[in-house]
Amino acid sequence: MSSLISGLENLVSSLFEILTGILNSVVSAIQSVFGLARDLIASIFDLMSGVVGFVLGNIVIIGLLVAAYVGYSAYRQKNQGGGITGGLKSS
Numbered sequence: 745m746s747s748l749i750s751g752l753e754n755l756v757s758s759l760f761e762i763l764t765g766i767l768n769s770v771v772s773a774i775q776s777v778f779g780l781a782r783d784l785i786a787s788i789f790d791l792m793s794g795v796v797g798f799v800l801g802n803i804v805i806i807g808l809l810v811a812a813y814v815g816y817s818a819y820r821q822k823n824q825g826g827g828i829t830g831g832l833k834s835s
Contacts, residue, residue: 799806
């Protein structure tokens with residue numbers, strides 16, 4: 745009789761440990777997903793910080809390149825016959 749009770753106690757204990765293991769696995773998986781999302785967001789912010797730092801560090805060079813492009817476009821448009829008219833057509 746004592747061995748039957750001991751066997752049932754072991755069975756219930758084993759089932760409880762199985763359920764606990766499954767629950768721990770699910771909680772661990774959810775924590776991993778949230779950790780992945782947190783790391784992804786942190787990586788995106790780091791990337792954007794790097795891009796902003798690059799642009800701010802090279803703003804003069806970028807400005808000169810934009811000014812050169814605008815100047816070249818105006819020069820090319822002027823030499824093709826029409827002036828820079830701002831969209832007005834001469835009749």
